[in-house]
Amino acid sequence: MTVLILTVPEDVTADLVVAALHERAVPVVRLDPAGLPGEVSMSAEYVRGDVHGFLSVQERLVSMSSLRSVWVRRPGAPGAGAAHRSEQSEWLTAEAERALYGALRCVSAPWMNHPAAAEQARYKPWQLYTAHRAGFAVPATLITTFPQTAREFAEQHPELVVKSVSGTHPGKPPMVLPTTVVPPDPDFSSVSAGPTLLQEYVRKSADIRLTCVGARQFAAGKKAGPDQVDGRFGSPEDAQWYPVEPPARITRAVRDYMDRAGLAYGAFDFAEDGDGTWWFLECNQSGQFGFVELATGQPITAAIADWLARDGS
Amino acid sequence: MTVLILTVPEDVTADLVVAALHERAVPVVRLDPAGLPGEVSMSAEYVRGDVHGFLSVQERLVSMSSLRSVWVRRPGAPGAGAAHRSEQSEWLTAEAERALYGALRCVSAPWMNHPAAAEQARYKPWQLYTAHRAGFAVPATLITTFPQTAREFAEQHPELVVKSVSGTHPGKPPMVLPTTVVPPDPDFSSVSAGPTLLQEYVRKSADIRLTCVGARQFAAGKKAGPDQVDGRFGSPEDAQWYPVEPPARITRAVRDYMDRAGLAYGAFDFAEDGDGTWWFLECNQSGQFGFVELATGQPITAAIADWLARDGS
Numbered sequence: 001m002t003v004l005i006l007t008v009p010e011d012v013t014a015d016l017v018v019a020a021l022h023e024r025a026v027p028v029v030r031l032d033p034a035g036l037p038g039e040v041s042m043s044a045e046y047v048r049g050d051v052h053g054f055l056s057v058q059e060r061l062v063s064m065s066s067l068r069s070v071w072v073r074r075p076g077a078p079g080a081g082a083a084h085r086s087e088q089s090e091w092l093t094a095e096a097e098r099a100l101y102g103a104l105r106c107v108s109a110p111w112m113n114h115p116a117a118a119e120q121a122r123y124k125p126w127q128l129y130t131a132h133r134a135g136f137a138v139p140a141t142l143i144t145t146f147p148q149t150a151r152e153f154a155e156q157h158p159e160l161v162v163k164s165v166s167g168t169h170p171g172k173p174p175m176v177l178p179t180t181v182v183p184p185d186p187d188f189s190s191v192s193a194g195p196t197l198l199q200e201y202v203r204k205s206a207d208i209r210l211t212c213v214g215a216r217q218f219a220a221g222k223k224a225g226p227d228q229v230d231g232r233f234g235s236p237e238d239a240q241w242y243p244v245e246p247p248a249r250i251t252r253a254v255r256d257y258m259d260r261a262g263l264a265y266g267a268f269d270f271a272e273d274g275d276g277t278w279w280f281l282e283c284n285q286s287g288q289f290g291f292v293e294l295a296t297g298q299p300i301t302a303a304i305a306d307w308l309a310r311d312g313s
Numbered sequence: 314m315t316v317l318i319l320t321v322p323e324d325v326t327a328d329l330v331v332a333a334l335h336e337r338a339v340p341v342v343r344l345d346p347a348g349l350p351g352e353v354s355m356s357a358e359y360v361r362g363d364v365h366g367f368l369s370v371q372e373r374l375v376s377m378s379s380l381r382s383v384w385v386r387r388p389g390a391p392g393a394g395a396a397h398r399s400e401q402s403e404w405l406t407a408e409a410e411r412a413l414y415g416a417l418r419c420v421s422a423p424w425m426n427h428p429a430a431a432e433q434a435r436y437k438p439w440q441l442y443t444a445h446r447a448g449f450a451v452p453a454t455l456i457t458t459f460p461q462t463a464r465e466f467a468e469q470h471p472e473l474v475v476k477s478v479s480g481t482h483p484g485k486p487p488m489v490l491p492t493t494v495v496p497p498d499p500d501f502s503s504v505s506a507g508p509t510l511l512q513e514y515v516r517k518s519a520d521i522r523l524t525c526v527g528a529r530q531f532a533a534g535k536k537a538g539p540d541q542v543d544g545r546f547g548s549p550e551d552a553q554w555y556p557v558e559p560p561a562r563i564t565r566a567v568r569d570y571m572d573r574a575g576l577a578y579g580a581f582d583f584a585e586d587g588d589g590t591w592w593f594l595e596c597n598q599s600g601q602f603g604f605v606e607l608a609t610g611q612p613i614t615a616a617i618a619d620w621l622a623r624d625g626s
Contacts, residue, residue: 036458036508037458037505037506037507037508041458041459041505042456042457042458042508043455043456043457043458043459043462044438044455044456044457045453045454045455045456045457045462045466046441046442046445046451046453046454046455047453047454048453049445051441051442051445056459079507091479091481092506092507094479094481095477095478095479095507095508096507096508097479098435098436098437098438098478098479098508099438099456099478099508099510100508101436102436102437102438102439102456102478103438103456105433105436105438105439106438106439106442116429116432116433119429119432120418120429122411123411123414123415123418124411124415125357125411125412125415125416125418125419126415126418126419128359128364129359129364129419132359132362132364138359140358140359140360140361141358141359141360142356142357142358142359143355143356143357143358143412143415143416144355144356144357144358145349145350145354145355145356146354146356146369149356149358153358164408165408165411165412165415166404166407166408166410166411168404168407192350192354193350193405194350194392194405194408194409195349195350195355195408195409195411195412195413197412
C-alpha cells in the first residue's frame with residue numbers, strides 16, 4: 001500500500017515527510033499534477049462494475065486501488081506543465097483536472113485533506129460559524145456591504161480590525177494582506193464597494209498556533225509585542241515559538257471542529273489575551289508547520305508521516 | 314420562510330418556477346450573485362455564539378435564518394457585475410464569492426444542489442464510478458493518457474466513441490463537443506497529449522432523459538436515427554420527446570445514485586439499446602428540463618416548486 005503525495009517539485013516540507021515515510025519503509029509516490037499530461041500519466045478503466053485506475057510518474061506505476069492515503073500538500077494545477085505546448089491549454093487544464101481528480105475521488109483511501117472538505121474549510125464565514133458551534137471563543141465579527149451595519153457594529157465594538165475575507169491581497173503578484181486596526185471615527189461608506197470583514201480587536205499577550213494532525217495536537221505560543229496586531233508582522237525581534245499545553249476546552253473544541261469540517265489536518269491560529277483566553281482567529285487547512293517544528297521540536301512531520309502510513313488494510 | 318433562487322436575470326426556466334411558487338403563496342427572493350456588491354447587499358454577524366445573516370436585493374431584505382430552501386439555478390459569479398468599476402475586480406470577485414457562499418454555507422436550509430455535492434457530481438470519472446455502484450448498466454469506458462492502453466481497449470471494444478472529460482470544448486467561445494465515433498484503425502499516439510475518454514459505442518434505439526427532483530422521477534424518450542451518435546445532434550426531424558415508464562431497476566438505481574451523490578436534482582442521460590437496456594451515459598446536476606416538460610407535459614416545474622416550497626419548520 002502506497003502513500004500518494006501531490007505537491008510541486010520544490011517543497012522542502014514534503015521532502016521531510018517523504019524521508020520520514022522512507023524511515024518507516026512505506027512506499028511513496030510523489031507527483032505534481034502540473035505534470036499531467038507529460039511527466040505524469042494516468043488511466044482509469046470502468047468495465048462491468050470494476051474500476052481500475054493507474055498513475056505513472058518517472059517510470060513508477062501505482063494502482064489507485066493500492067493507495068494507502070493521499071496527501072494534498074501543494075499541488076500544481078493539472079495541465080499547467082503543458083501550457084507552452086498548446087494553444088488549447090485552458091481546455092487541456094480542465095480536461096486534465098477533471099480526469100485526475102475525478103479518478104482520485106473514487107479511491108477509498110483517506111485524504112489529508114479531501115478536496116471537498118478543503119474547499120469548505122477555506123470559507124472564512126463558514127470557519128467562524130463552525131468555530132462558534134465547536135465551542136471556541138470567537139471575537140465578534142461582521143462581514144458586510146451595508147455601511148450603516150458597519151457603523152452600528154463599530155459603536156458596539158470600538159476597537160476593530162479589518163481583514164480580507166478571502167485571505168488574498170488585491171495586488172499582483174498576490175501578497176499577504178496584514179490585519180489592520182480600524183482608525184477612530186472611520187468612514188464606512190466604501191463598505192458598499194465590497195464585502196468587508198470587521199472583527200473585535202483582541203489585545204493579545206501571545207499568538208498561538210495549534211497544529212492538528214488526525215487526533216494529535218501540537219500547540220505553540222509566541223509572545224506578542226505591545227499593540228502588535230498581525231502575528232505575521234512586527235513581532236518583537238527576540239520572540240520565538242515555544243511549546244504550550246492547550247487548555248482542555250481548546251483540545252475538545254479542536255476535535256469537534258475537525259470532525260465538523262471533515263479535516264485530517266488543520267493549522268489553528270488563536271490570539272491569547274491577558275486573561276489567558278484563546279480567541280479563535282482562523283483554521284488554515286493547508287497551513288505551514290515547518291517553522292513551528294523547527295522552533296519547538298514538536299514532531300509534526302513524524303505525526304503526518306504516521307497518519308499517512310496508517311494501514312487500513 | 315423564503316425560497317432563495319440564485320440565477321442570472323434572463324432565465325425563463327427560473328421565471329416559471331417563481332410563478333409556480335407564487336401560486337403556492339411561498340415567498341421568493343431571486344438574485345444574481347453577480348450583483349454583489351451593488352444591486353445585491355449582504356451582511357453576516359457573528360456575536361457570542363449567534364450568527365445573523367441578511368441578503369438584500371431591490372429593497373427586499375431576507376434573513377438567512379428564515380430561508381426555506383436554496384435553488385442554485387444558473388448564478389453569475391459574485392463580483393462580476395462590478396468588474397467595470399475597479400481594477401481590483403479579480404480580488405473583488407474572490408472577496409464577494411467567499412463572503413456570499415461562505416455565509417450561505419452556514420444556513421441549515423436544504424439546497425438544490427449544495428455546492429459541494431454539485432462540484433463532486435461534475436466529475437465524469439466519479440459519475441461513472443458511482444453509476445456502477447448504484448447498479449446502472451454503464452458502457453465500458455477508458456480515460457487515459459497511455460496510447461498502449463487505448464490500443465488494447467480498442468481491440469476489446471471495436472466500436473468506440475470519444476468524448477470530452479470535462480464536457481467542454483477547446484474553442485472560444487466554448488461550444489458543445491459532440492460525441493464522435495472513433496474511425497477504424499485509429500492512431501492513438503496523441504492520447505499522451507491529454508486525457509482521452511473512450512467509451513463502448515451503444516447502438517441505440519432511443520435517447521432517454523430522466524429528470525429526478527427529490528424523490529420524483531420523470532423519464533422521457535426520443536427515437537434515435539440509424540447510426541445517430543449524440544442525441545443533441547442529428548436526430549430524425551420528426552423525433553419528439555415522449556413520456557416513458559422507467560424500469561424498476563432504473564428507478565432504484567437513480568434513487569441510489571442521488572443518495573450517494575447528495576443531490577436533490579439530477580438530469581440523467583441514457584442510451585436505450587435494441588434489447589431495451591438503458592445504458593448510463595451521464596448525470597448532469599444542472600441539466601435543463603424545460604424542453605422535456607414542453608414536449609411531454611411532465612410537471613417538472615411543479616415538482617421543483619413543490620420541493621423548494623416544502624416547509625421543514
